[in-house]
Amino acid sequence: MFDGMLDKDLVSWNSIISGCVSNGLPLNGVELFAEMCSSGVNLDLATLVSVLPACSEMSFIKMGQTIHGYSVKVYGNKEITLVNALIDMYSKCGNLGSAKILFERMEDRSIVSWTSMISGYTRNGWFEEAMGLFEMMELEGISPDLYAITSVLHACACNGSFDQGKRMHDFVARNGLESNISVVNSLMHVYAKCGDMEAARMVFDCANKKDIISWNTMIGGFSKNCLPNEALELFIKMQCHSRPNRVTMACVLPAVASLSSLDKGREMHAQILRAEDLSDLHVSNALVDMYAKCGALSFARKIFDRIIDKDLISWTVMIAGYGMHGHGREAINAFKEMRCQGIEPDGACFISILYSCSHSGLIDEGWRFFNIMKHEYKIEPTVQHYACMVDLLSRAGRLTKAYNFITSMPIKPDSAIWESLLRACRIHRDVKLAERVAEHVFELEPENTSYYVLLANLYAEVEKWEALKKIREKISRHGKQKHRGCSWIELRNKVHVFASGSKLHPRSEKIGSFLEDVRKRMKEEGYFGQNKFILKDRNDYLKEDVLCGHSEMQAIAFGILNSSKGKPVRVTKNLTVCGDCHEVIKFMSKMVSREITLRDSERFHQFREGRCSCRGSWGAELKKNQGLYQDADSFGISLGTQGNMARRK
DNA sequence: CAAAGTTTAG
Numbered sequence: 120m121f122d123g124m125l126d127k128d129l130v131s132w133n134s135i136i137s138g139c140v141s142n143g144l145p146l147n148g149v150e151l152f153a154e155m156c157s158s159g160v161n162l163d164l165a166t167l168v169s170v171l172p173a174c175s176e177m178s179f180i181k182m183g184q185t186i187h188g189y190s191v192k193v194y195g196n197k198e199i200t201l202v203n204a205l206i207d208m209y210s211k212c213g214n215l216g217s218a219k220i221l222f223e224r225m226e227d228r229s230i231v232s233w234t235s236m237i238s239g240y241t242r243n244g245w246f247e248e249a250m251g252l253f254e255m256m257e258l259e260g261i262s263p264d265l266y267a268i269t270s271v272l273h274a275c276a277c278n279g280s281f282d283q284g285k286r287m288h289d290f291v292a293r294n295g296l297e298s299n300i301s302v303v304n305s306l307m308h309v310y311a312k313c314g315d316m317e318a319a320r321m322v323f324d325c326a327n328k329k330d331i332i333s334w335n336t337m338i339g340g341f342s343k344n345c346l347p348n349e350a351l352e353l354f355i356k357m358q359c360h361s362r363p364n365r366v367t368m369a370c371v372l373p374a375v376a377s378l379s380s381l382d383k384g385r386e387m388h389a390q391i392l393r394a395e396d397l398s399d400l401h402v403s404n405a406l407v408d409m410y411a412k413c414g415a416l417s418f419a420r421k422i423f424d425r426i427i428d429k430d431l432i433s434w435t436v437m438i439a440g441y442g443m444h445g446h447g448r449e450a451i452n453a454f455k456e457m458r459c460q461g462i463e464p465d466g467a468c469f470i471s472i473l474y475s476c477s478h479s480g481l482i483d484e485g486w487r488f489f490n491i492m493k494h495e496y497k498i499e500p501t502v503q504h505y506a507c508m509v510d511l512l513s514r515a516g517r518l519t520k521a522y523n524f525i526t527s528m529p530i531k532p533d534s535a536i537w538e539s540l541l542r543a544c545r546i547h548r549d550v551k552l553a554e555r556v557a558e559h560v561f562e563l564e565p566e567n568t569s570y571y572v573l574l575a576n577l578y579a580e581v582e583k584w585e586a587l588k589k590i591r592e593k594i595s596r597h598g599k600q601k602h603r604g605c606s607w608i609e610l611r612n613k614v615h616v617f618a619s620g621s622k623l624h625p626r627s628e629k630i631g632s633f634l635e636d637v638r639k640r641m642k643e644e645g646y647f648g649q650n651k652f653i654l655k656d657r658n659d660y661l662k663e664d665v666l667c668g669h670s671e672m673q674a675i676a677f678g679i680l681n682s683s684k685g686k687p688v689r690v691t692k693n694l695t696v697c698g699d700c701h702e703v704i705k706f707m708s709k710m711v712s713r714e715i716t717l718r719d720s721e722r723f724h725q726f727r728e729g730r731c732s733c734r735g736s737w738g739a740e741l742k743k744n745q746g747l748y749q750d751a752d753s754f755g756i757s758l759g760t761q762g763n764m765a766r767r768k
Numbered sequence: 769c770a771a772a773g774t775t776t777a778g
Contacts, residue, residue: 133769168770203771234772269773276774304774335775369776404777435778467778 132160137169145173149182164198171204175211183208196224203231210239230261238270246278265299272305276312284309288322297325304332311340316349331361339370347374351383363390365399372405376412379691379718382612384409404432411440414689414716414723431462439471443722445732447479454488466498473507477514478722478733485511506536513543518552534563534570541570545577546698553577568594569694576697606670606692608678617673630676637676641706669700671717679711687714695719705729 121127121135132155139148152170155162167186174183183205190201202221209218222228222236233256240249253271257263263271268287275284288306296302303326310319323329323337334357341350354371357363363371368391375384388406391397403426410419423429423437434457441450454472457464464472469492476485489508492498505528512521521540525532537560544553553574560570571594578587604619617624624630671692678688696704696719708715709729717724725732 130769135769137769163769165770172771200771205771207771229771231772236772238772264772266773271773273774301774306774308774330774332775337775339775364775366776373777399776401777406777408778430777432778437778439778465778471778 127158127160129160129163129166133163133165133169136166136173140169140173140176145176148173149177149179164194164201168200168204171208175208178212180209180212180214183212196221199225199227199229199232203229203235206232206239207235210235210242213243215239215243215245230256230264230267233261234264234267234270237267237274241270241274241277244277246274246280249274250278250280250283265296265302268296269301269305272302272309276305276309279313281309281313281315284313298327300326300328300330300333304330304336307333307336307340311336311343314344316340316344316346329360331364331367334361335364335366335370338367338374342370342374342377345377347377350374351378363397365397365402368397369401369405372402372409376405376409378607378614379413379689380609380614381413381415381689382609384413384415400426400428400430400433404430404436407433407440408436411436411443412718414718416440416444416446429457429460429462431457431465431468434462435464435468435471438468438475442471442475442478444725445479445722447475447481447484450475450479451481451484464492464496466492466501466504469496469498470503470507473504473511477507477511480514482511482515502530502533502536505530505532506539509536510539513540516543516547518543518547518549522552522556532559534560534567537563538570538573541573542695545573545580548577548581550577550581550583604670604692604694606674606690608674608688608690610678610681615674615677617670617677619670624673624677626677626680627673629680630673633676633680634672637703637707637710640710641703644706646702646706669697671696671700671719672703675704675707675715675717678715679707679713685712687716689716689718691718693720695721696724701731705731 121131124131132151136148136151136155139145139151148170152166152173155166167190171183171186174180174186187205187208190196190198190205194201196202202225206218206221209215209221218236218239222232225232233252237249237252237256240246240252250271253263253267253274256267268291272284272287274280275287284306287309291297291302291306303322307319307322310316310322319337319340323333326333334353338350338353338357341347341353350371351374354363354367354374357367368387372384372387375387387409391402391406403422407419407423407426410416410422419437419440423433426433434453438450438453438457441447441453450472454464454468469488472488473485476482476488485508489500489504492504493500505525509521509525509532512518512524518540521543525536525540537556541553541556541560544550544556557570557574560567564570571590575587575590575594578584578590605616607614607616609615615624671690674690674692675688678690682688696717701724704715704717704724704726706729707713708726715726717726722733
């Protein structure tokens with residue numbers, strides 16, 4: 120209609136420009152604005168205010184500045200709406216300084232000015248300032264509206280400010296604003312970000328109206344807070360009310376990944392393929408990560424290859440995927456290729472490459488990347504980077520070096536760092552250092568018995584019975600275990616969960632007799648009582664027999680007993696597999712001629728013909744198996760994780 | 769014909 124008009128006046132132009140800009144066509148809006156300028160029609164306030172949001176959306180900061188200059192000349196910074204639009208433009212283009220100057224020099228500010236500035240601060244990472252500004256606004260006697268409330272709630276969420284969020288919640292309740300979906304969604308987001316999913320759920324359940332954002336916020340919250348089953352449950356429930364969109368898929372896929380549920384993952388993937396509008400870069404990246412963590416590295420690579428505009432996240436998940444499967448060389452190649460494509464790594468990307476090096480025993484390469492990161496990219500290492508380096512040294516048996524490295528760190532080491540050294544001390548039977556290390560972890564986490572158990576096992580292995588007795592007394596005194604061991608296996612679309620030490624599963628009798636059989640055969644082949652392996656007959660000092668007490672043993676036995684001969688068995692565990700179980704699983708893979716894949720909280724272990732793809736993170740086979748699994752890709756589908764990914768509540 | 773807010777991947 121606009122094109123067909125013979126007489127276009129100011130309002131015609133303003134209408135079409137504003138129409139474009141507010142309907143996702145910012146470039147058309149800008150082009151029409153340029154046309155309008157050269158057509159000789161005079162501009163007015165509405166023209167400028169309409170076109171400015173298009174500048175911010177397109178990041179046309181030069182154009183925004185030009186408009187700013189023109190508006191000073193014509194309106195002298197006296198028009199509040201215009202200055203508001205300029206503030207918003209500057210903050211969205213990343214120039215918070217200019218936005219701040221404009222805001223501070225305003226004589227009269229409307230609620231929109233305050234809100235624009237509050238979200239400007241939040242957008243640029245100044246969360247405390249955003250919340251402070253909200254308070255100042257209230258002090259000036261301006262009562263917040265829905266926009267101001269959602270903006271400050273967003274700042275609370277980003278900052279993880281629970282108390283502030285709760286105060287806002289009270290305010291919302293007092294003023295009867297709980298019927299507004301945006302406010303409710305923002306509140307849920309605050310609680311989810313602060314880790315209080317119960318509070319988020321309360322808000323969600325009480326809301327009389329829910330939109331797609333409400334569902335996505337809850338599903339994403341469950342995913343991020345290690346409640347993957349709740350996330351999946353809600354995802355199913357949601358589909359009775361509204362259709363998932365791309366954001367939904369990006370929210371739910373990490374839940375699938377943390378459960379290592381390949382069946383569910385493929386279901387989701389199929390759902391994405393069926394609906395044409397369910398995929399974007401976020402979703403593709405989440406798919407690559409999901410497949411890697413479900414053990415299907417070749418699928419992950421296929422999806423990865425099909426991504427046209429790979430970004431830093433795409434590369435990072437692919438590198439981490441290679442790392443958790445022990446393909447360090449491939450990880451390094453991917454890193455190199457990424458740099459060739461002109462993509463700059465960030466701190467998180469370096470974590471995945473360092474992690475890959477440490478899990479593949481690539482010591483020199485690991486150090487090289489660590490130095491490149493510090494000196495070439497000027498990235499200050501965080502506790503996670505240091506943890507990778509300690510892990511690298513520990514696995515290589517350079518225990519003293521690792522100890523000195525930790526004590527010379529410029530930041531305070533956390534318990535995970537000490538733990539990896541403590542594990543290494545056990546493998547290399549270094550009691551003296553282990554005791555020094557243990558003191559640090561006991562101090563940091565006195566309640567966590569798993570460290571005491573670790574030390575106890577070491578004492579048992581070197582036959583220090585007196586020390587063992589003492590540490591066992593300590594264990595019973597400190598009582599509760601922080602993370603109870605549990606493993607799960609997916610068979611015919613059903614998940615079977617096994618907890619350590621329990622014999623509750625209906626098939627537990629059969630599992631027990633199978634494991635008894637394994638034990639007998641191992642005995643016959645001389646696995647006990649020799650120093651050849653870590654495993655010893657230790658009924659005399661361990662409450663639970665390794666063979667049937669540890670959950671992964673039960674899950675693997677269950678898998679072998681309930682699937683056809685020769686089929687691979689895939690199990691996921693929430694903690695790290697112990698050295699003894701690791702030996703037993705190797706034996707089992709040979710005994711029943713099966714490929715066994717175990718994803719623990721650290722990585723994938725692929726057992727085949729009596730060997731494991733981890734190339735001996737477990738010391739005993741450190742040299743023996745070096746380089747054996749260069750081509751582990753040929754395994755096809757296996758099971759993966761980084762850090763606490765596999766933890767399950 | 770005009771300004772501000774809520775959900776997503778490592």
